[in-house]
Amino acid sequence: MEDLSLHLLDVAENSLAAQATRVIITLEINTANKTLRLIIEDNGQGMDKQTLKKAVDPFFTTKKTRRIGLGLSLLAQAAHATGGQFSIESKPGQGTKVSTLFYTDHWDFKPLGDIPQTLLTLVLGHPEVELIFIYRRDDKETIFSTKEVKAKLNGLPLNSPAAIPLIMNHINKAMNL
């Protein structure tokens, strides 16, 4: 993965594959401490203790299409490479929370990448899911929520071509801190 926005897309896709109806993404940048926190939380099917233990093992996957599962292990590696942290909490039937901490001044810190494009891809691919993106930079905070966009669309589906400019507008506003 070239940048963090691609890691985010990958891990959020896991949430959606786990039948989540709500995904909350929190991106927190602290310029004084030179840290970046990325948290992905869902209300999907969750994992039992045994599965959770193996979740970051690249040779473990629950998918039937292939025998390796690199997504979480790559994200954990990207965080650890900067001297940061990676943790995952999950309960069957309740959901999963993936938390990462990166040190932005470490030379192995990957660029943030195109977060708006990742959010748009998630919205278009899963318009039925409520996506909430919380962006914090030091003491400022903005929120993008698909619920808010839906309310303005008057019944027009989120993935209809006519809705795309409005979604992008809301995403860009949320990224503008």
Place this chain on the structure above:
Amino acid sequence: MPKLTIEELEKLRERAKKQTFLRETTDYRAKITVHMGTCGIAAGAREIMNAFLKEVQEKDVTDVLLTNSGCAGLCSREPMVTVEIKGQAPVKYVDLTPEKVKVIFEKHVLGGEIVQDYALGIGSEKTDY
């Protein structure tokens, strides 16, 4: 049988809504599914999704559904998409680039003619997880 909690009822309602939505999407003439497993994303699937999005917007097409799904099991041939025209067999395109997307969109999605040079297989593909 144990009593349902409000949260469980809420989840059931969301699931039913999701199924209703999927039924509604059958009104589209064509469906393009970009495969977004870890392999696809690392190989550039988001860029491919963006390229299709650009085509949809530039050509002002309103009857094409653009969506994504997980890994289809052919990681070495990513980025990959499945194009389904209503009433026809799904076609899987592999090793994609934004330039190839332009050709596939114009010839297959709009013109109905399969781009054989970029296609992997026809007829046996599924786009569900």
